[in-house]
Amino acid sequence: MEVQEPPVYVIVPGKCYRRDSDATHTPMFHQVEGLAVDEDITLADLKGVLLEFARAIFGREREIRLRSSYFPFTEPSVEVDVSCFACGGSGTLADGSRDPLCKGSGWIEILGAGMVDPNLYGFVADKGYDPERVQGFAFGMGIERIAMLRHGVPDLRMFFDNDLRFLEQFG
Ligand SMILES: [Zn+2]
Incomplete structure (x- = not known):
């Protein structure tokens, strides 16, 4: 935005770094950021884009929900959940047990977003x-x-171990 007049529509992938390392956090990970600035852009446009994304990745029957949150550069800000693809959003598996993926809630948090x-x-x-x-x-x-x-990978660190047996599954 510092170098381009509106409208702006961009998708920006890049590396991020943090002091964190466990099964669901790595010191380096990749982030995709999206930004759309134009006349007459609304929260409904954001929700439509995210719903289409969620359905393309996790299945056409998915729904999304927005929960209010806080980020420094958006107002309002939202956390975005997708309905759970393991239990169909019920929170319960076919055998009656609590779904561990969504912890029984029927929803999985996938990203943060908001209006600029x-x-x-x-x-x-x-x-x-x-x-x-x-x-x-x-x-x-x-x-x-x-x-x-999407692929049921149990440990985020496996993406960076460079074990060919893991990597070749996605070839
Ligand atoms: Zn579930």
Whole structure:
């Protein structure tokens, strides 16, 4: 946005780093961020994009839900859950036991998103971003986490162990 006038529609993959290492966190992971800024962009557009994404990755019968949250650059901010593909959203498996994947809730958190905070446009006003004229949404998701859910991978660190027996399954 500092170098381009509106409208903006981008998908930005990249590496992220953090001090974390266990079965569901790695010190380096890949994040995909999306940003759309144009006239007449609403939260309904964000929800439509995310619903289409969730159905493309996890199946056409999936639903999503938005929960209010906080991120520094979006207002309002939301956490996005997809209905559980292991139990069909019931929270219970066929044998009557509690689904461990969604912990019995029927929902799985997949990403964070929100509407671009109107105050942010003040920093790029010289590029023609007028909060009275443009609105936008943004989202960010961890690629390995999505792949982990999609393929039932038990440990996030397996993506970086470089064990060919693991990697060749996705060839
Ligand atoms: Zn479930």
